[in-house]
Structures are given as C-alpha cells and as structure tokens.
Amino acid sequence: NAGVMQNPRHLVRRRGQEARLRCSPMKGHSHVYWYRQLPEEGLKFMVYLQKENIIDESGMPKERFSAEFPKEGPSILRIQQVVRGDSAAYFCASSPPSGGGTDTQYFGPGTRLTVL
C-alpha cells in the first residue's frame, strides 16, 4: 500500500506564475489536508477536503490560493500569481473515512516551492 504521494517534490516558479501541487492520498483514504511549513516553523493548516467537497478552508489565504479534490484524480493545491512569500514546503496528509477526520493523518513527502 503506497503512502501519500506528492508531486512535484521541488517546484521553482518566477513571480507571477502559477504553481500546481498534486497529492494522491493513501488507498482507501477519503480525507485530504494541506499544510504549509515556512522555514524554521511548524506546519500551519490550510484546507481540509473530502471528495468534491471543501470541509474547512479556514487556513487558506483569501486570494490566489485554491484547492480541489475531484471525484477522480489527485487533490490539487493551486497558487496563482506566486510571490516570494509563497516559498515554503507544502505538505499533504490523508486519513481514512472512519473517525470523521479525527484519525491519524499520514503525510506525504512534501513539495518545496521556491519563488524566484
């Protein structure tokens, strides 16, 4: 059973470009979470999704950031018109359907975004 997969592992973008980060949850998991880790800091929650639904987006910046988890395919975190302050490691986690989102979350290896 493969773990949570994220790609790309490293992404370099110039200011103003778009960044798309992908996350495939563990098999059988229907809850997906995105977190951001700035250098030398802990992880900060961004968004919690189930298939085709955003459950909690209280940690998402109001502009330029969006997330989706379609019926088929990976979850996507999209950052439009990136700025240098978006440079960070973005982690995806997944958890199984039982427990209603309070079970153990399993993390992917992260995508390290660098904005030039």
Add this chain to the structure above:
Amino acid sequence: SQQGEEDPQALSIQEGENATMNCSYKTSINNLQWYRQNSGRGLVHLILIRSNEREKHSGRLRVTLDTSKKSSSLLITASRAADTASYFCARTAGGTSYGKLTFGQGTILTVHP
C-alpha cells in the same frame, strides 16, 4: 495564539540518554498526535493519544496526556543518533476545527553518538 507551546525548543543529549519533550495547549482537544520530521523531509507519525487516555507506549516512546493541565509529554528512552530530528505535537479539536491539526513549533532533538 491557538498554537501550542513546545519546550524545550532544542535539546542536545548523548546516545543512551532519555529525551523528554513537552507540549502545552490552550483549547480542548479530541486527540493529540506526535510526529517526527527529519531535516528537509516529510512527517512521520509516532503516536496518537485520545483525550480520554492518559498514557501510551510504542517501543522506546512513551506519551502522556494531562487534560487538566492541557499538556502532553513525549519520552524517548535509550536514545540513538538516528533519533536526531524535529518533533512536533499536533492536536485536533472538536466543533468547527474538526479534522484540522494544529501544530506546535517543535523541539529540535540532537543525539550525539
């Protein structure tokens, strides 16, 4: 701040010694989880302890939870150089925070061979 506090921020010990890391929080919780992160890597789940539990063990790891003091501790016994990493506590709360993990700032553990 809704973030937890972890102490110490950094801990340096010799192989074979025990390492204790503490985590405090301000709001009620459903459960609390401990994770390890090696430099530049993803997070590895260590232990989950629920709000109605007081202690859990896994190998060389022991986690305690005191909900009256809103605090948890992670003890690593007989430490090894390979335990060198950052350790984070993360909690889930009920209500509108359902499913969301709130992380502490972490403790950087260095185990010298």
